[in-house]
Amino acid sequence: MYKNSKLFTVIVSFFSVVLIIVTLVSVFAFFFVYIPGKKVYSQIDKAKTEIAQLQQAVSDKDLIKIKSQLTVLRNRLTSIKTDYGQLAFIGSFPVVKDYYQDGNKVIAIADDSFDTADILIKAVEPYQDFLGIKGGGVDSAKTTEDRISFLTESVEGLIPYFDTIEKKIADIETNLDSIDANRYPDDYKGIKIRPSLMKTKEMVAEIHKVIKDGKPILTKTSWLLGKDKPRNFFLMFQNNAELRPTGGFWTAYGIIKVDKGKLDPLGSDDIYALDAKFNSTIPAPRPLKAYHINVNYWNLRDMNISPDFPTSVETFLGYYKKIGGNSKIDAVIGIDLQVLVDIVKVIGRVGVPGFGNFSSEPDKRCDGCPQIIYQLEYLADKPVNYFRTDRKGFLSPLMNSLLSNAMGAEKTKIGPLMEAMLADINQKHILFYFPDKEMQQAAVLANIAGSITATDKNTDYLHLNDSNMASAKTNLFIKQKIKHEIISQNGKVEHKVTVTYNNPSKASNCNLEKGDLCLNAAKYRDWFRFYVPTGSTLVKMTGSEVEPVKYEELGKQVFEGFYGNKYPLYAQSSLKTSIQYQSSVTPSSNYTLLLQKQPGTKPIEYELWVNSKKYDTFSFVADKTIKLAL
16 A cells, blocks of 8 residues: 555665676676676576565565575575676676776675665564564554554654664665766666666665764654653644645645643634735735736735745745744644545544544545545535535534544554655645754755755755646646656756646536535646756746746746636646756766655656656656766
8 A cells, every 4th residue: 555664665776776787797707707707697596586575575574585585695695795706807808897896896796786675674673563564573562552652752762773773884885886888888688787787776765865964853743742742733724625835735734742642622713814914915926917917915824835844834834834834833834635645545424413424435526535635635625505614613623523534543553654654744844843943954954844955066956846726626626747868978967857747537517506526627837947956047938838947946937827817737738848958967977866855745647857768757756866877
């Protein structure tokens, strides 16, 4: 149902790294020195089956089998070392010596990989309940609340392990980066050599970043769980059915107290109730005036116009406190509808007294969206013939029901719940902001703050940010596809990014007098922005009904467009926008591109083309680092 825990994905990743690169080197050993190379190749062939068995053990989360398979693979590495040692005489030959030296680097990578895997196993064993792992560990607690107390007391004990792991991975990355991918062909006898090497570099770089940058926030686990004193967390509900720059329309909010791991909802309210108290006379910013419908003043609900979550939250909090808002806020947590869907997927149907039942089952009234989403939209926006002062009054009892069901969940559901939350954080359905500077710095480093990432001059960057400008809850239905073409020539890197927006569903009857729920607007209006490195130059933009707006913001060059007045995206139709620009980042043998995902978005089918050849197709669900030999 959910992705495996990152810690155990890391283990499999290491052996994938070893398999790819050792296969690469053995191909060349076979080519230049047939007999001894053949022996190495034979060992690699056997390792393929053993790695597949390890992957299956990880997929099954069977700790005993994982340990056993690691032993088998370590023995296989010993055999590979012995056979590869027979090739030592070619180490001084011209040309061939480079491949031989690469092989020695791979052996070092393999050793570090096995050592790291052993450390990872030892580190996570006490947390088997939380990770949903099978194995011979002792049950650390009998109730969910006891398990959270155990986590509060012990999780910071992982830090010494992370220090050792980080050093090992740094060594692996250094060895990998010293292997020149341009020395190898794209394809040899059906083996994708250069692309496999570059993807391995990507994978190791991402693992290294997760471990290194995640360490500071891990040291703050006790703070987050309120071990020393209670914390007040402000929950901002971002309705991603109506997509906005930080992940969704700010529709409602709530306060939760966290005390020694125990969560206590203190209440919730509609954002419109805050706006009524705010009674804004602040002129609306340029984009709202230009693209929204009849918005003259800047309301609290529209203050997330920056794609940088910390920037938007700081603006909001400044005004929130002026109107008497709770001044004791230790964190602001943005959550969208996907989080609620994932909770009920794990714990099952949840009943809320006075408001009915909520589940993740497909609902035909919204073309198969989860029932909890339709029910929430219905409760918030159903047409009535009277004025409602508490449109979001169901949120507080819903939070209470979800938390009580989660806290009372049986042992087998603790792991899936933890996985769901980690996946939602990774995919930016949950965002964190901390007024405390040290905490905020740790959150930014861990990439859980929803911030626009600062990059150095050698790292290319792309972020697409869409904003629904008053088109009902149409993002429930819209699907996106991106075709990204990279051309490297004459010492320059040029990008062409084509975005297809498809709305396959019928328009809702948005005549409120008829009492129908307006979800899918007949016409969709979108304010879109491309964030790229500063110094990049626009060649052409298509699909925008306004002239491209160019400016610098958040340390990036921005190219802005809009469609929806003259040329909207109609229901049951599709529309394309594209941008062509020259990046300020130059090509290199270790060219790096960071693709940064917009919070709140659904998976996007992403095609990457490099120099007119299809390089990769993937589901874009989280930030992704691409490494290429340009």
